[in-house]
Amino acid sequence: MSDINWDLLWSEARNMLQFSYCPYSNFPVGAAAVTTDGKLVKGCNVENASYGLGLCAECSLVSDLASKGGGKLAALVVVASDGKPVAPCGRCRQLLWEHGGKTMQIMSSEGPIQFATLLPDAFGPEDLLTRTVHD
Ligand code: THU
Numbered sequence: 839m840s841d842i843n844w845d846l847l848w849s850e851a852r853n854m855l856q857f858s859y860c861p862y863s864n865f866p867v868g869a870a871a872v873t874t875d876g877k878l879v880k881g882c883n884v885e886n887a888s889y890g891l892g893l894c895a896e897c898s899l900v901s902d903l904a905s906k907g908g909g910k911l912a913a914l915v916v917v918a919s920d921g922k923p924v925a926p927c928g929r930c931r932q933l934l935w936e937h938g939g940k941t942m943q944i945m946s947s948e949g950p951i952q953f954a955t956l957l958p959d960a961f962g963p964e965d966l967l968t969r970t971v972h973d
Pocket residue numbers: 860863865866867882883884885892893894895896916924925926927930
């Protein structure tokens with residue numbers, strides 16, 4: 839989609855940094871995305887004393903998407919406090935695949951790229967739909 843307002847996504851993602859709860863890593867992450875029907879959704883990382891249970895910003899963004907009625911993500915910006923894009927971790931790539939798929943655009947250090955670049959040969963909902971063997 840060429841009509842993505844990347845400036846808005848950048849500023850919304852950066853604005854989310856203030857809400858990050860990251861006392862363990864001190865690495866705030868903010869995220870903002872727009873859906874194909876124009877909804878803006880946002881997230882920030884939320885860490886936990888158990889360390890491993892911390893939530894990434896993309897994870898909280900996906901929850902925001904669900905709470906706003908769902909939809910398909912068209913474009914996403916994830917940013918750290920240095921103002922540069924963050925490449926989603928492996929778990930978040932899988933989470934995002936479900937709601938953005940291969941055509942979602944994500945801001946990288948090189949500019950917007952197709953999400954399929956970050957998760958080639960992905961496993962997704964279609965596998966369950968088309969490959970479940972019934973008796
Ligand atoms: N983090 C995210 O929120 N998103 C990513 O894609 C990479 C990492 C968070 C998790 C943790 O709270 C902090 O960054 C340091 O890893």
